[in-house]
Amino acid sequence: MPELPEVETVARGLQQAIAGRRIMSVSMGKTDFIDDPAAIEQQLPGRRIERVERYGKFMLLRLSEANGTAKGSDGGTKDIGSATRESASAALLVHLGMTGNLAPSLAALPHEKHTHVTFLLDDGRELRYTDSRRFGRMAYLERAPLGVELERFGADPLEITSEEFAELVRGRRARIKALLLDQSVLRGVGNIYADESLWRAQIHPARLGANLNLREVEVLRRALQAILRNAIALRGSSISDFLDAEGQPGEYQRHHRAYGREGKKCFRCGATIRRAIVAGRSSYFCPACQHAPRGKRRTGKRVKRMSGKSGSKG
């Protein structure tokens, strides 16, 4: 469910709502989606949530240092000055999967179904993680392992330059849809925004990255960035159940041009939007203005080509 704009929306909401709060205790239900549940139960109580960030489709709850050095004579004011850099960059990593949600609520309110993790905060509220399918992920990571973990991911789609994007895409023979979805290429793009970007750029999802020309690649990058920015401004897409940290749905689903519109008319040319499986995922596109890759068309026309592109090796 949540892609970059939805995760950004949730992260901003949480930053507003819970940054600075201290975690008093943790309780857990099902934990099969948590890397090391015991680590969370042991490490989180007593720590403050310094801030909430987004990294691709992950949320990072940056944690204060463990204040476990028990010998403090009084429980008084803490020194924030010095060591906030070293071990302070431990974090709780949260991925919402398809159905995850992380939001604060009054402790007095009954738990929603599928509430699997509850953090009691120092102001009496609870930060609750719910996830019916448990496709999400949660992990407590200290500075070094966090760095290793984050290195697995590719570029931020909102930051990537023209040159970087062109190199990533044109150096690969995978389908462009697969490349957009590949988190080690770009971090944060999912099925909705991949399809929306390709529609806007008028590029068929099954085209191979290596076969896109420079103009197409740049049009695609701009389409992707414009769509992501717009979607963030509208607080994401709420298809069935996505809600932000304040329980509000997003608005961007009203702006979808391709995703979920099978059988409806293309807003640009009036042809009928089709759905096909590309890169293993439902893909919505306009067969008229997003031209299918050559050699993959079944128009009956055979295209003769000269052979002989010797490949370079890697």
Add this chain to the structure above:
DNA sequence: CGTTGAACCTGTTTGC
């Protein structure tokens, strides 16, 4: 290197 299908788990929608 790249593709495909299955698996993870639950809920909702669709079709007969």
Add this chain to the structure above:
DNA sequence: TGCAAACAGGTTCAAC
């Protein structure tokens, strides 16, 4: 109304 199949915003892994 009932029941089964298909499908869902994601990720990972084995097999080819």
